[in-house]
Amino acid sequence: MESRILRPTLALYTVAFLLFLYGPMIVLAILSFQSIDGGPQFPIRDWSIYWYQHLLGMAETSRVSQLPVGDSLIRSIILAFMTTVVSTVLGVMSAEAFRTKFKGSGPAFYLIILGMMVPGVLVGLGMALLSNTLGIARAWWGTSFVLHVVYTYPFAFLVMLAIFNRFDRTVEEASLSLGVSPAQTFRRVTFPIIFPGVLSAMLFSFTLSYDEFARTLFTAGRDLTLPLAIYGTFSVEIYPNIFAFGVLTTLFSFTLLVIYGLLMKRFTAKAARFTGQEDA
Amino acid sequence: MSTLTTETPDTPALSPAQLRERKDRRRALGLLTPGLVWMALFMVLPMAMVIYVSFWTQTTFSVNSTLTTASWERFLSSATYLGAIWTTLRIWAIVLVATIVVGYPVALFIGLFVRNKTLQTALLVACVIPFWTSFLIRVIAWRPMLGTEGAINMILMKLGIIHEPLTFLLFSEFSVLVGMTQIYCVFMVGPITFMLGRIDVSVIEAARDLGASFGTIFRRIILPLSLPGVMVGSIFVSVMVLGEFATAASLSGRKTNLLGNIIVSQVGSLKWAFAAVAGVVLTIIITAVIALALRLVDLRKEM
Numbered sequence: 272m273e274s275r276i277l278r279p280t281l282a283l284y285t286v287a288f289l290l291f292l293y294g295p296m297i298v299l300a301i302l303s304f305q306s307i308d309g310g311p312q313f314p315i316r317d318w319s320i321y322w323y324q325h326l327l328g329m330a331e332t333s334r335v336s337q338l339p340v341g342d343s344l345i346r347s348i349i350l351a352f353m354t355t356v357v358s359t360v361l362g363v364m365s366a367e368a369f370r371t372k373f374k375g376s377g378p379a380f381y382l383i384i385l386g387m388m389v390p391g392v393l394v395g396l397g398m399a400l401l402s403n404t405l406g407i408a409r410a411w412w413g414t415s416f417v418l419h420v421v422y423t424y425p426f427a428f429l430v431m432l433a434i435f436n437r438f439d440r441t442v443e444e445a446s447l448s449l450g451v452s453p454a455q456t457f458r459r460v461t462f463p464i465i466f467p468g469v470l471s472a473m474l475f476s477f478t479l480s481y482d483e484f485a486r487t488l489f490t491a492g493r494d495l496t497l498p499l500a501i502y503g504t505f506s507v508e509i510y511p512n513i514f515a516f517g518v519l520t521t522l523f524s525f526t527l528l529v530i531y532g533l534l535m536k537r538f539t540a541k542a543a544r545f546t547g548q549e550d551a
Numbered sequence: 552m553s554t555l556t557t558e559t560p561d562t563p564a565l566s567p568a569q570l571r572e573r574k575d576r577r578r579a580l581g582l583l584t585p586g587l588v589w590m591a592l593f594m595v596l597p598m599a600m601v602i603y604v605s606f607w608t609q610t611t612f613s614v615n616s617t618l619t620t621a622s623w624e625r626f627l628s629s630a631t632y633l634g635a636i637w638t639t640l641r642i643w644a645i646v647l648v649a650t651i652v653v654g655y656p657v658a659l660f661i662g663l664f665v666r667n668k669t670l671q672t673a674l675l676v677a678c679v680i681p682f683w684t685s686f687l688i689r690v691i692a693w694r695p696m697l698g699t700e701g702a703i704n705m706i707l708m709k710l711g712i713i714h715e716p717l718t719f720l721l722f723s724e725f726s727v728l729v730g731m732t733q734i735y736c737v738f739m740v741g742p743i744t745f746m747l748g749r750i751d752v753s754v755i756e757a758a759r760d761l762g763a764s765f766g767t768i769f770r771r772i773i774l775p776l777s778l779p780g781v782m783v784g785s786i787f788v789s790v791m792v793l794g795e796f797a798t799a800a801s802l803s804g805r806k807t808n809l810l811g812n813i814i815v816s817q818v819g820s821l822k823w824a825f826a827a828v829a830g831v832v833l834t835i836i837i838t839a840v841i842a843l844a845l846r847l848v849d850l851r852k853e854m
Contacts, residue, residue, distance in 0.1 A: 277765065281660035285674070288657045291733060292681050295692035298702045302695050312700040361586045368582035371575045379583060382590050388786075388841065389594060390794020392811045396830050397597025400604050400823060417593040424586060482685050484797065485811075489818055501687045505801045509691065517688035524683040 296521070303514035311509050322515040335510045339500045346411055347481055347497035353412070354419040354480035359472045361420070362427025363465070366435050387425040391485025394418055399489040409492035418486040423479045427472035434468030466538060474531050478524065598834070605827035614823045622824040626832070632813065636832060639793065639809045642727065643840075646792045647785060649732040654739035654784070655777075661740070662747025663773065675744065678737050686734070690801045693730045697721040697802075722804030730798045735791055739784035746780030747773070782848035789840050793833065810836075 306317035324330040328337055365383060369376060398418055402409050409415075442464070446456040484498035491499055497520075504513055565573070608617040626632045657678070665671045681689060696702050697720040704716040719725055750773065758768045796811030810833045817826035 278660075278664050281656055281664055285657050285660045288653065288736075289677055291653075292678065292736070294702075295689065295696045295733070296681060296684060298696050299688070299692040310700075312695050312698055313702065313705050361589065364582040365586040368579040371579040373576045373579050379587060382587060382595075386590060386594055388790050388837075389598070390790065390811070390833065390837065392794055392796060392814050393601065393830050393834060394594055394597050396814055396818065396826055397599075397601045398593070399818070400600045400827065401597050403823070404600070417589070421590065421594045424589070428586070478683070484687060485794065488815070498685065498687055501685065501691075502797065505687075505691070505797075509694065513688075513691060514695075517684065517692065520688065521684045524685075528683060 296517075299514045300518050303511055303518050305511040305514075309511065311511050311514065322511040323519070325512045326515045326519070335512060338504065338512055338516055339495065340497065340516060343495045343497045343500040346494060350411055350416060350419065350496060351477045351481040353416055354423055355473050355476040358420045358424040358427045358476045359469060361424045362431045362472050362476075363469065365424075365428050366431030369432060370435055370438075370440070383425050383428050385425075386421045389421075391418075391422070391483065392488070394421060395486045395489040402490070409490050411487065411491040411494055411496050414490040414492070415487045415496070418490060419480045419483055422483060422486060423476035426475045426479060430472040430475060431465070431468050434465050438464060467535060470531065470534060470538075474527070478527070601827045601830040601834070603827075604823060605831045607824045607827075609822060609824035612821055622828045626825065626828045631808075632829070635808050635810050635813045635829070636836075638807060639811075639833075639836070642724070642731070642795075642799075642807070642809065643789060643792050645728055646731045646735065647788055649728065650736045650739040650784070650788050651781060653732060654736045655743060655781075658740045658743035658747055658777075658780070659773070662744040662777075663750065666752075671748070675741070678740055682737060687797060687801075689734055690730055690798050693726060693733075693802055694721065697726050697729070721802065722806065724803060724807050726802040727799050727807050730802050731792055731795065734798070735788045738787040738791070739781075742783040742787070743777055743780035746777045750776050779848050782844055786841060786844045786848075789844070790837060793837050793840065 301315070302311060302313070303322055304318050304320065305311070305315055305322060306319045307321045309316040321330060325335065326338060326340065328341075369380070395418065398414050399409065401407075402414050407414070443456055443460055446460045447453065451459070482498060484502060487496050487499055488502070495503070501513065501516070604614065605622060606618045606620065607614045607622070608619050609622055661671055661674045661678075665674065694701070698704070699716040699718055699721070701721065703720060704713075707713045708716065754772060755768055758772060763771070794811055796809055796815050799807045799809050799812055800815070810829050813829045814826045814833070817823075817829065
């Protein structure tokens with residue numbers, strides 16, 4: 272059978288593909304341990320953690336200016352948090368609305384989805400033009416924030432839509448007809464069922480906003496967010512401190528992912544315990 | 552529910568079912584309004600603004616709202632700008648084909664050949680993990696990889712394959728293509744794997760039992776069933792590549808100018824009207840591409 276040749280070939284190809292995906296990051300991680308006098312390329316003169324110290328402002332004066340990560344990191348986290356809250360709330364509301372059939376649901380669906388399709392550089396330009404015309408000052412917590420929601424809300428909406436599609440409506444109806452108030456029903460019945468979806472929507476929104484750059488470029492005004500600070504280094508010569516930064520920010524993302532995984536696990540474990548009680 | 556009232560809808564008294572339906576619909580609209588208003592104000596209105604400003608008068612340092620087609624005429628008669636349209640389309644087409652060619656065999660392996668669910672999930676997660684690194688960092692990571700003193704040149708020289716470092720690897724269109732293919736490939740692998748994973752294995756087994764070769768099975772069963780995945784992936788990749796500018800800015804050494812790069816540089820020199828014209832052209836291209844793709848696949852059905 273041909274699959275005897277085909278399967279190992281495809282397996283080997285997949286390994287090569289993963290190498291293609293990970294290669295640059297591995298090289299970047301290795302080079303982040305370059306010594307003080309080494310450049311952003313091979314060979315490694317000497318292994319050191321100098322560029323990490325440099326990044327965190329713990330190195331003595333140097334020829335390379337420090338990356339402006341401190342304030343911009345805090346701004347990016349606050350912005351991502353604001354975006355997460357608003358887009359998750361909007362996403363849950365809209366997905367809930369789509370459970371009833373209504374006229375115009377098709378155009379409404381595509382209007383929301385358009386938010387993730389429109390290139391960031393276009394809405395960014397439009398928002399900059401709009402704020403110029405209306406005389407509104409551009410700021411990361413204003414003009415950038417609303418565009419971030421335009422981008423992440425469709426993702427939250429789609430995640431919640433997938434959850435609601437698998438949701439058995441009669442469970443809610445049973446609760447309501449047994450005389451439980453709508454608020455209690457939402458808290459005790461609806462929310463536990465949709466919670467994994469809400470968590471995923473939040474994770475999506477946070478990471479997309481945290482890393483969003485094209486939508487922020489024209490709309491952030493004077494104060495930079497983290498991706499803008501990195502973009503600023505593109506035009507000048509790069510140094511290994513940006514590699515060290517890449518390693519640290521990746522570790523930060525993984526921490527978020529682990530927290531998400533733990534929350535998810537804890538939640539499903541709790542749900543399993545409830546079913547166990549019912550059986551007893 | 553009395554059949555009498557439902558059969559005569561013109562009477563003012565509505566049946567409880569109709570009343571409930573009406574209440575549900577009103578509730579749905581109420582829930583949907585904030586989201587739609589947000590999209591109208593912060594997406595539709597800015598896009599309309601781009602179109603409007605593209606007809607404004609551009610002076611050296613500012614724009615004013617006197618309507619003119621001067622910016623359009625200048626854009627459409629300039630070799631630089633028309634070249635940017637051509638570059639954008641060329642890079643888009645190459646990257647799209649590259650992501651399909653590179654990604655499809657991976658999706659085929661994960662979706663069809665790996666039947667162990669745990670391994671399947673593990674492989675998909677492995678594909679998604681690089682997505683967790685900042686986009687700009689992933690772009691810049693290609694510099695130490697492709698540079699004249701980069702990893703690839705170093706390895707090739709050590710192996711004795713080349714004696715002079717290859718210079719076309721970085722700061723060329725090649726590096727932009729490689730970078731974009733790596734970054735956007737995942738968006739192709741995901742949807743195709745999803746579609747392939749849904750194929751009923753018994754269908755393939757039946758075809759095999761009836762004597763079909765793998766080539767025939769692939770052409771007649773696997774490929775047609777995976778096409779919606781290819782289309783969804785193509786929409787993702789197209790939208791992202793057409794709106795790109797950061798990869799070209801970082802890896803091409805200013806040699807590759809996409810429409811996105813034109814917009815960024817025009818805004819940088821306060822030429823808002825020209826930036827808006829480039830924006831409208833980009834919008835037209837993306838709309839055409841999405842419209843074409845949506846004619847071939849119903850996005851709402853596939854999600």
